[in-house]
Amino acid sequence: MRTLITNVVVHTMTSEPFKGEVLIEDGVIKEVGYKIKNRENCDETIDGKCGMLMPGFIDAHSHIGLNPDGQGYEYDDTNEYSDPVTSNVRSLDGFSPSDISIPEAAKGGVMIYCVLTGSANPVGGLSFIAKYAKKKNVREMLIREDNGLKMATGENPKRVYSEQKKMPVTRMGTAAVIRKFFFDGKNYIEKKKKAEKEDKPFTEHDSKLEVAEMVLSKKIPARIHCHRAEDILTAIRIKKEFDIDMVIEHATEYIKVKDEVKEAGVPILLGPIMSSRSKVELRDMTFNSYRIALEEGILFGCMSDHPVFPSEVLRLQAGMACNYGADENGMLKSLTIMPAKILNIDNEYGSIEKGKNANLCIWNGHPFDARSKTIWNSVDGFLEK
Amino acid sequence: MSILIKNATIHPVTSKEFIGDLLIDNAKIVDCSHKIYAHADEIIDATGLYCYPGMIEEHCHIGVHGEKTNQASDNDTNEWSDPITAQVRALDGVKPFDPGFKEAIGAGVTTLNIYPGSANPMGGIGITLKNDLTVTYEKRIIKEESGFKMAMGENPKRAHSENGNKIITRMATAEKIRSAFRKALDYDKKEEKPYDMQCEAILKVLKGELQAHVHAHQADDIMTVLRIFDEFGIKPSFEHTTEGHLVADELAKRDIKCAVGPLFTARYKMEVNRRTLKTPGILEKAGVKDITLITDHPVIPINNLPIEAALACKNGLSKEEALRSITINPAINLGLDNRIGSLDIDKDADIIITDRELLDPTHRVLYTFVNGKIAYSMKEEGLII
Numbered sequence: 041m042r043t044l045i046t047n048v049v050v051h052t053m054t055s056e057p058f059k060g061e062v063l064i065e066d067g068v069i070k071e072v073g074y075k076i077k078n079r080e081n082c083d084e085t086i087d088g089k090c091g092m093l094m095p096g097f098i099d100a101h102s103h104i105g106l107n108p109d110g111q112g113y114e115y116d117d118t119n120e121y122s123d124p125v126t127s128n129v130r131s132l133d134g135f136s137p138s139d140i141s142i143p144e145a146a147k148g149g150v151m152i153y154c155v156l157t158g159s160a161n162p163v164g165g166l167s168f169i170a171k172y173a174k175k176k177n178v179r180e181m182l183i184r185e186d187n188g189l190k191m192a193t194g195e196n197p198k199r200v201y202s203e204q205k206k207m208p209v210t211r212m213g214t215a216a217v218i219r220k221f222f223f224d225g226k227n228y229i230e231k232k233k234k235a236e237k238e239d240k241p242f243t244e245h246d247s248k249l250e251v252a253e254m255v256l257s258k259k260i261p262a263r264i265h266c267h268r269a270e271d272i273l274t275a276i277r278i279k280k281e282f283d284i285d286m287v288i289e290h291a292t293e294y295i296k297v298k299d300e301v302k303e304a305g306v307p308i309l310l311g312p313i314m315s316s317r318s319k320v321e322l323r324d325m326t327f328n329s330y331r332i333a334l335e336e337g338i339l340f341g342c343m344s345d346h347p348v349f350p351s352e353v354l355r356l357q358a359g360m361a362c363n364y365g366a367d368e369n370g371m372l373k374s375l376t377i378m379p380a381k382i383l384n385i386d387n388e389y390g391s392i393e394k395g396k397n398a399n400l401c402i403w404n405g406h407p408f409d410a411r412s413k414t415i416w417n418s419v420d421g422f423l424e425k
Numbered sequence: 426m427s428i429l430i431k432n433a434t435i436h437p438v439t440s441k442e443f444i445g446d447l448l449i450d451n452a453k454i455v456d457c458s459h460k461i462y463a464h465a466d467e468i469i470d471a472t473g474l475y476c477y478p479g480m481i482e483e484h485c486h487i488g489v490h491g492e493k494t495n496q497a498s499d500n501d502t503n504e505w506s507d508p509i510t511a512q513v514r515a516l517d518g519v520k521p522f523d524p525g526f527k528e529a530i531g532a533g534v535t536t537l538n539i540y541p542g543s544a545n546p547m548g549g550i551g552i553t554l555k556n557d558l559t560v561t562y563e564k565r566i567i568k569e570e571s572g573f574k575m576a577m578g579e580n581p582k583r584a585h586s587e588n589g590n591k592i593i594t595r596m597a598t599a600e601k602i603r604s605a606f607r608k609a610l611d612y613d614k615k616e617e618k619p620y621d622m623q624c625e626a627i628l629k630v631l632k633g634e635l636q637a638h639v640h641a642h643q644a645d646d647i648m649t650v651l652r653i654f655d656e657f658g659i660k661p662s663f664e665h666t667t668e669g670h671l672v673a674d675e676l677a678k679r680d681i682k683c684a685v686g687p688l689f690t691a692r693y694k695m696e697v698n699r700r701t702l703k704t705p706g707i708l709e710k711a712g713v714k715d716i717t718l719i720t721d722h723p724v725i726p727i728n729n730l731p732i733e734a735a736l737a738c739k740n741g742l743s744k745e746e747a748l749r750s751i752t753i754n755p756a757i758n759l760g761l762d763n764r765i766g767s768l769d770i771d772k773d774a775d776i777i778i779t780d781r782e783l784l785d786p787t788h789r790v791l792y793t794f795v796n797g798k799i800a801y802s803m804k805e806e807g808l809i810i
Binding site for chain 2 (some may be wrong): 222227273277296299319
């Protein structure tokens, strides 16, 4: 299957935009250029009508499908709040591909999402990455399974567990629960090594600590929910203590500790900022976050936390950042190549380059303009409209 | 950067006051004598003014008890989920942007020791911070594990009878402490021991590597602590010591360190019914050494620290000991007297300049120096309430 896209302004995300053409073959970008020479035998030619061709947006922090819109308690599978440590649960097992938000998000250009568990637990669960598919089948959608471990600090674990009279009821307690999880993980690794050394079968398999081992051996990063500056510092302290990879989620007050964030080299996922300051820890939330992250050269993504802020309109949150002085192209990158890097899928997604998967949208106007819409979407070359 | 303070009435605290000069260079006190002839980058004429070491607050909850909003979501003082939370650290609960830090610097308090609260018989580990607001939080830490907070009396009873009937009486508080100590000793004896955060923290106390600071108001609680600690061959330090005057001889005989205060709160609990401003004076006369005064901020605001010393002085504490009780004595209590607490050569340049004597409640702090830098100047910032 060969598809030629003509008459579009190509926003590659790695170079300046230009008026040109893109050739897709079997779901992969074959060629990008001003005028594609090898244009024979195309099964289809798409006229972009002078629109903008962009990579599908990547929403790197979403609960889409975990808490389907308008479905109520029976379908809400975001937070397994039965215990503060639930590293053994997986958002994939709670995901509902029939969430009406999924086609809506695609309409808004969001074609890829990392679906995380909620923030009730200091150690929440495993996340996965999916792409839009017309079939309501998670197997069609899956990009990466178990790609990160969700963790949480700040108000949410405190609120949930003080109601249950369990640790943690303070920030001190949350840090202690997380540190204990990693200490237990280290003990577990030692135990395994010992069994191996003595050539004995290992019979004490622990599904929670298996995940601790994945994080401690840097197979997957900790994805830690932090709003306040002190929570960000605690996360960085834990990262250093246990030498793990980490992504800071929300990072609402990161500006106050931006030097520490830069020094630690942790990427951040900023958002949702286009929502209310519904909690004390959101008090100092500001759209300036995006501009400053661009100025400081911090690797970041603009995220929705869907359904907190609907994924469909993620692009408008990025647009609002421009209202506060953020660079427009920088904000487009924060929806594409930068979250792709954070999710470690930038070899396949996030930009329009030869060899990458053809996860693309044609827009009839700038996506930051509320009136614009996608006129054509493609998931790995599979035509959607 | 060198600063020469000229012609001040200098109170080194460890020796008699005199009129003279003080030279700061590279964050340290390099000279302090009657006349200094030296080049300095900045000269401050302090004729008619007074010069003291920066005050040290040995017991406060600045930052862990978030005053920014005074909401439960910001209060991280007590991890009341269990009576024994030896593994939690104030380090992970401090909000470095809390307004209390600025208030302290305006009052001339340059070092802060922050403890978890008193809900738990074993509450967690404290932290000592240099109150230098120009550097990042982690750089302010001068003692990461400054003391092991324990508590007796009404607070553990109240907290844990509400939370699942884990403690109803003083008898149970004593029992919880004894069995926690025994459990840690058993852990230590095990041949193979997977790392246990809680036991490791308690073991440090039993091995004398970490000083236990025990919240005790009533004389009977003080005696219970001495009884338990005798059993395990260790020595406590006391916090509050409200009825210390009733057992002053015992405390003196055993050379126990006592932190007294806050001395002017309402008698809002039974256990503070016999609170009196005479306690520090009585302890001094009985021969208790290194008496420390504390505000327990925010129980009483931290700028009351010198006023507390003045009132203790009015009620029988010698003037020398009153000054020592907010400077060198807390430094000794924290094991930091080699660095801070007096105006001696080679100590950290944490200095305050006042317009009247520190024990005169009408004094104003004109300058606060932390690590040789001007951290507060009344001329520029006005009074901080």
